[in-house]
Amino acid sequence: MILVVGATGMLGGEVCRQLTVKGETVRALVRPTSEPVKVAALKQLGIEIVAGDLRDPASLAQACRGVSAVITTVSSMPFSYVPGENDIRTTDTDGAAGLIAAARAAGVSHFVYTSFSRNIDDPFPLRDAKRATETILRTSGMRYTILRPSCFMEVWLTPAVGFDAAGAKVTIYGTGEAGISYIAVPDVATFAVRSLETPAAWNVALELGGPSAVSQAEAVRLFERVAGRSFEITHVPMEALAAQYEAATDPMQRSFAGLMRCVANGDPIDMSGTLQAIPARLTGVEEFAERVLGAVPAHV
Numbered sequence: 001m002i003l004v005v006g007a008t009g010m011l012g013g014e015v016c017r018q019l020t021v022k023g024e025t026v027r028a029l030v031r032p033t034s035e036p037v038k039v040a041a042l043k044q045l046g047i048e049i050v051a052g053d054l055r056d057p058a059s060l061a062q063a064c065r066g067v068s069a070v071i072t073t074v075s076s077m078p079f080s081y082v083p084g085e086n087d088i089r090t091t092d093t094d095g096a097a098g099l100i101a102a103a104r105a106a107g108v109s110h111f112v113y114t115s116f117s118r119n120i121d122d123p124f125p126l127r128d129a130k131r132a133t134e135t136i137l138r139t140s141g142m143r144y145t146i147l148r149p150s151c152f153m154e155v156w157l158t159p160a161v162g163f164d165a166a167g168a169k170v171t172i173y174g175t176g177e178a179g180i181s182y183i184a185v186p187d188v189a190t191f192a193v194r195s196l197e198t199p200a201a202w203n204v205a206l207e208l209g210g211p212s213a214v215s216q217a218e219a220v221r222l223f224e225r226v227a228g229r230s231f232e233i234t235h236v237p238m239e240a241l242a243a244q245y246e247a248a249t250d251p252m253q254r255s256f257a258g259l260m261r262c263v264a265n266g267d268p269i270d271m272s273g274t275l276q277a278i279p280a281r282l283t284g285v286e287e288f289a290e291r292v293l294g295a296v297p298a299h300v
Contacts, residue, residue, distance in 0.1 A: 002196070003067040003108075005029045005054075005099060006074030007047070008038040010154060011114065014189040015071055020045045022193065029063045054095025057102065064099075064106035071112040071192050072099060076126070076252065077155075088251045092129035097136055104140050110202075112145045112192050113137050117181075117207060119150075119267040124258030125251035134205070145195040146205035149188045150181040150267045153210075153288045157182060157219060161260075165223050165292050168231045174238050176216035178266025181209020184283035191278060200277035209269030211282040216263075219285050226289040238264060 002019055006012035007028035019026045027048040030039055043049060052059030054074065064070065076091040096113070103111050115130045137144045157163045162171030191208055195201035214222070224231055241261045248254035271282065 001025050001027055001048075001067045003027045003029060003063055003070045003103075004047075005063075005070065005072040006114075007042055008034045009073055011152075011185050011188055011192075012071075012073040013038070013041070014186050015073060015192050016042060016045060016047055018186075018189050018193045020047065027063065027067065029059075054099060055090055057098055060099055060102035061106065064102045064108055067103070067106060067108050069110040069112065069196055070099070070103045070108050071196075072096070073114045073192070075114065075130075088125050088129050088255065092126060093132065096129070096133040100133070100136055100140050100142075104142055108142060110143045110145070110196055111137060111140065112147065112195055114147045114149070114188075114192070115205070117148050117150045117209070117267050117269060118205070119265075119269070120259065120262040122258050122262055124245070124255045126255035127258060138203075143202050145192075145201050145203075147188060147192055147195075147208060148205050149183050149208040150210070150269050151183070151263060152185055152188070153182045153283070153285065154185045156180075156263065157223075157285070157288060157292070162234075163219075165227065165231075165289065168227065168229055169234070170220050170223075170231050171234050171236060172216045172220070173236050173241060173260045174216075174264025176220075176233075176235065176264075178264065179213030179215050179268040180219075180263065180266055181213045181269035181271070182219065182285055182288075183208055183210045184288060187280065187282055190280050191274075194278050194280070198278050206274060206278075207269045208274070209267070209271055211271070211284050213266070213268035214285045215266070222286045223289045223293065226286065226293050236260070236264075 004016050007016050028042050029052045030049050031053050050063045052063050076086045076088050134146050245257035248257050
């Protein structure tokens with residue numbers, strides 16, 4: 001039995017799908033407030049649903065009972081931030097530590113934790129919480145895999161952060177010239193699933209990126225080529241990002257500002273060694289652009 005925490009999220013849902021394709025028995029920890037449609041989709045995959053919350057130790061103990069491996073993809077990113085319910089302290093600090101403790105107490109043999117790239121290393125609250133959780137996991141006594149993906153294409157190349165390909169308007173952070181190893185969510189899910197059966201992925205942190213580092217400016221050009229039109233570009237200078245960080249009034253605002261600054265600085269990841277140990281087909285930015293713009297009529 002494999003427990004997936006964050007199963008109603010974009011990455012967690014794909015992990016569940018891939019696990020069921022492999023014939024694995026899967027259990028999903030689902031909050032009572034989760035969207036019914038997403039829960040129903042998990043049930044259609046044949047996944048066992050257990051109600052619980054990272055703030056409720058008893059529910060974590062129940063969810064981990066009889067489980068051989070835990071894969072957690074949950075995080076209080078800005079788009080799902082709810083103070084006191086899904087924030088950095090409750091989710092990424094106390095919640096993550098509680099889940100690790102529950103898994104250890106239940107005799108779980110392998111714990112897969114989703115962090116983010118080592119290049120995202122400016123001090124900000126979410127980064128600090130992720131690195132602290134990595135340390136707790138390393139010293140837990142369980143076999144572990146730490147996933148450190150670069151920027152998700154499904155987030156950083158979408159309107160959520162100002163990359164509106166359909167509207168042909170893009171916000172670039174900094175100069176836009178630094179390389180970023182954008183990675184697709186299904187590819188991260190593949191490494192999560194394969195890490196369970198690949199010794200080379202045990203007790204290590206896997207730095208994960210796409211097939212090559214692509215700058216923000218290059219990503220825009222690739223999308224323009226696919227769309228057959230020019231995009232309107234707005235730059236946010238590094239000075240403005242620094243000012244936004246200093247002016248932030250809560251941990252999540254500061255974390256999002258910190259993430260944008262790290263993106264501006266670039267996040268190149270060499271995948272050659274990882275792909276030798278865990279062969280996988282990686283999605284490129286142009287391929288992702290074709291998916292996003294497939295229904296958008298090209299015009300100049």
